[in-house]
Amino acid sequence: MNMKKRNIKMIICFAIILIVFSFGLIMLGIQLKYYEYYTTYCEDYYSVLAKTEIWGYNQIMHVNGEPAKTVRERYTDHGDYFIYNVYDDGRLFVFSDNENTSGHPYLYRIELTNPEYRFGRKEIGVGTDKSTIEKVYRKSYRELQQDSHGKYFVEDGRSVLVFYFDENDIVYKIAVARADIIHDAHGWKKK
Secondary structure (H helix, E strand, O other): OHHHHHHHHHHHHHHHHHHHHHHHHHHHHHHHHHOOOOOOOOOOHHHHHHOOOOOEHHHHHHHHOOOOEEEEEEOOOOOOEEEEEEOOOOEEEEEEEOHHHOOOOEEEEEEEOOOOOOEOOOOEOOOOEHHHHHHHOOOOOOOOEEOOOOOEEEEEOOEEEEEEEOOOOEEEEEEEEEHHHHOOOOOOOOO
């Protein structure tokens, strides 16, 4: 009789452990899905422009060399600064820095005006027409949209791209920012 109770207790304990473990796996799967970014076109715009996958100030300076011009500008009264590094090849790196980063500014956005830098198989970039941009990003997280200031943007994977069009609907400038700066660090679920 004692042995029978012990076996029943072991079976119940095993069932509870199995249920808890299964529940944990399900929750982990949901959490992993939550952190998944929906990329339709290009995995990493930053790597194309910064020539490195590391977004740190020192690494970007090491890989790209000294900029032609550097401007440090305060944007709040709380010790927050933007550092603008301008390169002769049409790239502008904007870093955010404050007293809490201990001299380690982080990449905030990159602006591009050089038509030689291209993204993906369709080779989009400065000089691309608006209809091509719309086709490329029609299945992106939110397609190409226009904000209240008249700027066109699209969210693709971990990046937000802002396209500046001239009067002929040709891109003359692209700004690339990290999506977690625009939203949060959690990304979006796949469609």
